[in-house]
Amino acid sequence: MTQTALRAAAIAGTGSFLPERIVTNDDLAAELATRGIETSDTWITERTGIRQRHLAERGVATSDLATEAARRALADAGVQADELDLIIVATSTPDFVFPSTACLVQAKLGNKGAAAFDVQAVCSGFVYAMSTADAFVRAGRARCALVIGAEVFSRILDWNDRGTCVLFGDGAGAVVLKAADAPGILAAELHADGSQMNILCAAGNVAYGEVTGDPFLRMDGQAVFKQAVNVLEKSARQVCADAGLTLADVDWLVPHQANVRILNMLARKLDVSLDKVVVTLDRHANTSAASVPLALDAARRDGRIKSGHVVLMQGVGGGFTWGSVLARMS
Numbered sequence: 446m447t448q449t450a451l452r453a454a455a456i457a458g459t460g461s462f463l464p465e466r467i468v469t470n471d472d473l474a475a476e477l478a479t480r481g482i483e484t485s486d487t488w489i490t491e492r493t494g495i496r497q498r499h500l501a502e503r504g505v506a507t508s509d510l511a512t513e514a515a516r517r518a519l520a521d522a523g524v525q526a527d528e529l530d531l532i533i534v535a536t537s538t539p540d541f542v543f544p545s546t547a548c549l550v551q552a553k554l555g556n557k558g559a560a561a562f563d564v565q566a567v568c569s570g571f572v573y574a575m576s577t578a579d580a581f582v583r584a585g586r587a588r589c590a591l592v593i594g595a596e597v598f599s600r601i602l603d604w605n606d607r608g609t610c611v612l613f614g615d616g617a618g619a620v621v622l623k624a625a626d627a628p629g630i631l632a633a634e635l636h637a638d639g640s641q642m643n644i645l646c647a648a649g650n651v652a653y654g655e656v657t658g659d660p661f662l663r664m665d666g667q668a669v670f671k672q673a674v675n676v677l678e679k680s681a682r683q684v685c686a687d688a689g690l691t692l693a694d695v696d697w698l699v700p701h702q703a704n705v706r707i708l709n710m711l712a713r714k715l716d717v718s719l720d721k722v723v724v725t726l727d728r729h730a731n732t733s734a735a736s737v738p739l740a741l742d743a744a745r746r747d748g749r750i751k752s753g754h755v756v757l758m759q760g761v762g763g764g765f766t767w768g769s770v771l772a773r774m775s
């Protein structure tokens with residue numbers, strides 16, 4: 446990477462990719478029933494707003510989904526893979542212990558030489574990655590960055606735990622950030638509280654040639670719910686203040702897609718109309734680090750998010766982590 450003058454970062458393109466296989470709540474309820482586990486479309490829809498999720502077939506890895514989303518974002522931005530000088534993948538379900546999923550994506554895209562690394566902040570991963578890429582661009586250490594959120598969360602779910610397995614899906618979303626004269630990224634703020642690691646974790650690892658600990662996602666749903674609403678509200682107010690804007694200036698809220706009741710409560714606390722909240726969790730479920738870029742791309746492509754709009758992206762999840770990125774769309 447070469448050192449250049451300070452500058453701003455702007456969103457030049459977005460893309461996303463979902464595995465083909467759709468599993469509805471009814472499909473899932475029928476599958477779980479074969480193992481004596483009871484759930485229903487009514488319970489899942491009423492408690493979460495989720496109606497279906499996309500699940501990757503065995504053998505399809507995070508880097509596969511990430512690469513497809515990246516290709517679409519590059520095409521949208523009119524950028525060639527060899528123009529990239531920074532690739533960041535936010536994921537908690539990497540293909541390997543190492544190399545990073547970002548390096549695998551780089552190879553699949555045919556880029557050589559860009560810096561490439563993963564960011565691990567679970568469902569806050571995409572806002573962590575965007576904030577990192579923005580800092581690289583503003584510091585003059587990158588000119589053209591690819592930021593991806595990609596997950597195959599289906600691989601770390603305990604499919605015998607109805608309290609978690611109904612909540613998640615697989616997918617990927619990507620953004621191309623380019624150096625620009627005027628800021629696209631207006632402000633960003635990130636936080637973590639590691640003392641709350643136990644409310645949402647997958648506390649397993651690979652060591653001595655075997656899996657150690659518990660490789661499945663575990664969650665205290667009610668604790669996560671309460672924390673999520675609180676921290677997202679505070680973070681939304683802070684990032685707007687940092688940018689010298691108010692919530693009234695925000696055209697679209699693109700929050701992490703976990704539970705529609707969290708989004709409704711957040712909108713009420715922030716006094717933001719529900720019409721301004723992008724919701725994709727009904728179709729995608731919770732895709733962790735992929736949820737925000739998937740929602741951003743969906744709302745851009747269906748024409749809701751337009752050039753000049755101010756978009757507030759928010760992540761929250763395991764760690765416990767949370768954060769926001771405020772952007773004006775190019």
Ligand SMILES: CC(C)(COP(=O)(O)OP(=O)(O)OC[C@H]1O[C@@H](n2cnc3c(N)ncnc32)[C@H](O)[C@@H]1OP(=O)(O)O)[C@@H](O)C(=O)NCCC(=O)NCCS
Binds near residue numbers: 489493611664667762
């Ligand atoms: C997980 C969540 C949907 C559970 O909803 P809830 O209203 O808190 O429900 P509870 O956990 O109190 O469970 C209520 C009952 O439903 C049952 N239940 C849990 N999952 C169920 C399912 N899939 N189908 C049917 N019943 C279910 C529970 O066993 C419990 O039964 P009981 O009363 O007989 O003990 C909710 O807490 C939530 O969404 N939390 C946030 C999770 C999240 O967003 N995580 C990711 C953040 S990044």
